[in-house]
Amino acid sequence: MTPKTQSPRKRPGGRSARVRAAVLEATFAELADVGYGQLSLERVAERAGVHKTTVYRRWQNKDSLILEAMLDRAGETVPTPDTGSLRSDLAQLGKDLIANLRDPAIEATARTGASIADRDSPVAQASRRFWHTWHELAGELIDRATARGELAAPVDPHLLLDATIGPIWFRLLLSDEPIDDDFAERLAELVAAGANATSAPEGS
Amino acid sequence: MTPKTQSPRKRPGGRSARVRAAVLEATFAELADVGYGQLSLERVAERAGVHKTTVYRRWQNKDSLILEAMLDRAGETVPTPDTGSLRSDLAQLGKDLIANLRDPAIEATARTGASIADRDSPVAQASRRFWHTWHELAGELIDRATARGELAAPVDPHLLLDATIGPIWFRLLLSDEPIDDDFAERLAELVAAGANATSAPEGS
Numbered sequence: 001m002t003p004k005t006q007s008p009r010k011r012p013g014g015r016s017a018r019v020r021a022a023v024l025e026a027t028f029a030e031l032a033d034v035g036y037g038q039l040s041l042e043r044v045a046e047r048a049g050v051h052k053t054t055v056y057r058r059w060q061n062k063d064s065l066i067l068e069a070m071l072d073r074a075g076e077t078v079p080t081p082d083t084g085s086l087r088s089d090l091a092q093l094g095k096d097l098i099a100n101l102r103d104p105a106i107e108a109t110a111r112t113g114a115s116i117a118d119r120d121s122p123v124a125q126a127s128r129r130f131w132h133t134w135h136e137l138a139g140e141l142i143d144r145a146t147a148r149g150e151l152a153a154p155v156d157p158h159l160l161l162d163a164t165i166g167p168i169w170f171r172l173l174l175s176d177e178p179i180d181d182d183f184a185e186r187l188a189e190l191v192a193a194g195a196n197a198t199s200a201p202e203g204s
Numbered sequence: 205m206t207p208k209t210q211s212p213r214k215r216p217g218g219r220s221a222r223v224r225a226a227v228l229e230a231t232f233a234e235l236a237d238v239g240y241g242q243l244s245l246e247r248v249a250e251r252a253g254v255h256k257t258t259v260y261r262r263w264q265n266k267d268s269l270i271l272e273a274m275l276d277r278a279g280e281t282v283p284t285p286d287t288g289s290l291r292s293d294l295a296q297l298g299k300d301l302i303a304n305l306r307d308p309a310i311e312a313t314a315r316t317g318a319s320i321a322d323r324d325s326p327v328a329q330a331s332r333r334f335w336h337t338w339h340e341l342a343g344e345l346i347d348r349a350t351a352r353g354e355l356a357a358p359v360d361p362h363l364l365l366d367a368t369i370g371p372i373w374f375r376l377l378l379s380d381e382p383i384d385d386d387f388a389e390r391l392a393e394l395v396a397a398g399a400n401a402t403s404a405p406e407g408s
Contacts, residue, residue, distance in 0.1 A: 119380065127378065166375070167371070173318035174317060192398075194394035194396075
């Protein structure tokens with residue numbers, strides 16, 4: 001309940017954390033071996049060496065399990081492009097996302113995440129942790145652009161990042177319009193130009 | 205099979221179209237009367253005066269049914285802001301979306317739509333029709349900005365529209381960051397400034 005210790009009940013340490021790590025590891029191993037279609041909570045439990053009721057209690061279904069596993073891993077491996085300019089860094093960020101979305105398992109987990117309205121569910125919590133980490137890591141490219149003097153004044157890094165990847169997610173999840181590298185390039189051009197114009201000391 | 209007659213089997217005319225209209229109408233009436241939680245395919249069928257098997261065959265579950273009903277209606281009533289400037293039109297577009305998303309039924313249908321990977325499902329088809337109509341109607345605000353001379357050269361209207369609303373959808377469906385009118389304003393400022401800069405005869 002004190003602000004300093006974040007969500008103490010999510011940090012049971014010891015056995016529970018080991019079980020979680022083993023189950024998530026087993027999930028990746030099963031995904032690689034049998035794929036999304038054949039993956040089952042029973043098989044994952046067996047592979048992780050835990051009771052299947054333990055797995056069912058925490059994750060309920062395979063989409064939740066896969067989503068949490070992917071969010072967990074993705075948080076450790078967010079790439080941050082460093083190509084020398086804000087525009088090309090943002091374009092690379094978009095293209096990296098598009099490349100990742102070609103993986104059916106990533107698309108499936110994103111769709112599952114988008115379907116969950118309950119903000120308190122374990123999956124929603126894992127999702128928020130992932131995006132928090134993502135913004136922190138990807139935010140470095142905005143910091144570098146500022147340090148290079150590409151932006152006249154500080155801009156909200158979240159705004160630029162979300163403007164770059166949000167439309168790609170929108171097309172994937174809702175409008176079903178084409179998503180390709182050209183779209184990522186044009187978005188990055190728009191966002192970088194907008195950031196330049198709006199960060200100018202005396203705009204317009 | 206000929207390119208000129210689009211999806212002939214989706215145009216059975218007559219009875220099938222009347223049944224569909226009656227069922228979608230009954231869906232709204234039920235939503236208004238009993239809400240999302242209590243809505244059922246049986247009740248909707250009864251209200252529409254059709255056999256429940258007819259409803260089950262076409263829609264399978266209530267999320268599909270509600271989604272198709274909302275997409276159908278939304279396509280007829282897309283508001284196109286006309287405030288006098290590109291930036292404030294885009295801001296209004298974002299704020300209208302945010303206001304709509306406060307309706308739990310709209311949020312629920314969007315999440316259901318986002319969860320469906322099968323591009324051939326009736327819901328996915330209805331979703332594409334909706335977004336096609338939406339882009340067409342909302343595109344008018346870009347046309348007006350061009351006619352007013354706000355944009356030096358033609359820009360892709362889809363790009364500007366998706367850059368304005370995509371990040372709002374991204375925050376709702378994935379990152380769970382705050383969505384408010386201020387976010388819509390700042391996005392519109394970024395996109396309008398970027399459009400101005402990138403449409404300039406000789407950019408940067």
